[in-house]
Amino acid sequence: MLMHAGQVPLEVLLLRAEGVLDPLFRTRDLRLAGLTRRQIIAAVDTGSLLRTRVGVYLPATASTEVKCAAMVGGRLACVSVLARMGVFVHSKDAVHVHVPRSASRLRNSPRRVRLHWATLRREPHPQSARVEVIDALIQATNCQPPRAAVATLDSALYLRLIDDSDLDEIFAHVTARRRVLRRHVNGRAESGPETLVRLIARALGFDVHVQAEIDGVGRVDLVLDGWLVIECDSEAHHSGWIAQKRDRRRDLALAARGYSTLRPIAEDIMYHPEVVVAALRGVAAAGRRRPS
Structure with missing residues (x-):
């Protein structure tokens, strides 16, 4: 394949690195792909390739x-x-x-x-x-x-x-x-914050069920001691009024079945766990009974 100076056959390079995420190329890879020394230099000058250190290059799209x-x-x-x-x-x-x-x-x-x-x-x-x-x-x-x-x-x-x-x-x-x-x-945990709450709850002595199915409601993140439902909310999946209405209706359905619901946000779970600990200790002290 004939190429002008600075033109890099990235499709050839990526084909040689097929299945490799975040590929890098050494000088020998570029030469095997058909690039001359002059073309490699021109490709770096034009920004088509990034030279990170001697003999090592990255695609311009590298993170x-x-x-x-x-x-x-x-x-x-x-x-x-x-x-x-x-x-x-x-x-x-x-x-x-x-x-x-x-x-x-x-x-x-x-x-x-x-x-x-x-x-x-x-x-x-x-x-x-x-x-x-x-x-x-x-x-x-x-x-x-x-x-x-x-x-x-x-x-x-x-x-x-x-x-x-x-x-x-x-x-x-x-x-x-x-x-x-x-x-x-x-x-079984569907998110990192869910795992973090599970570990906190177990350290506090709760009996924890992960991804529990509740009739008439569906699957919930965690159920503690058979009556306290924990839903770990993140902005990505619980923002907007439509999502909030869905969540509140689920809470009502859970309440009708004798469950209480606690919805700690991911930010507090990850960066302010003492807030979550205090909330769980508070509900534990309330001494709620398991729903029939």
Whole structure:
């Protein structure tokens, strides 16, 4: 294929990296795709390719996090990878980057970068700018607070990115103090905040049922002690008057059946858990009886 200077056959590059999310290209990949040295230089000059370090390039469409990881000299890792896959993570403030132990020299990393050095369990695709999901989950289990780590694993299970055998592998390679979290993982939770409330409620001594079906109402997030329904609300799924009317009518239907409803918002669950703890302690002190 003949090309003018600066013209990059991205369709050829992406075809060579088929199935790879967040691909990166080394000089040899570009040469195999048919680019000459002059064309590579022109492509960088015109912005068609991004040169992150010597011999390593990214598509112009690469995300800011992937660019950061490549510039540091590693691959996107931990919660940064999981968030891009739609997995719940508690915080995305820093860019998490895995760097090989053999790396002899790193570029200056910005303050918002967190480095991971542990040996990977799965070898990433040679043209991938991210670690594999198993390694990202091992890193996230060690890196996050315990409840958030369980919520992340719940989310990965719910999305069917991993199965029980993968969980066994993950917990075989996390730190010893995090292995006790294995018994708290439950892939039925539909959201991270739901997992967080479940863990809080169980720590307070509640008997918790996840994704319970109630006749005449449907499925609810959590039922505590057989009478208190918890619905974990987020702006994405509960904003707007139509959604609010639906939620309030569900609450009325639950009340008619003897249930009480508590709707903590995701923001409080994640960043103000003491508010949720106080609410649950308050209703527990009320000593409500199980509905007939």
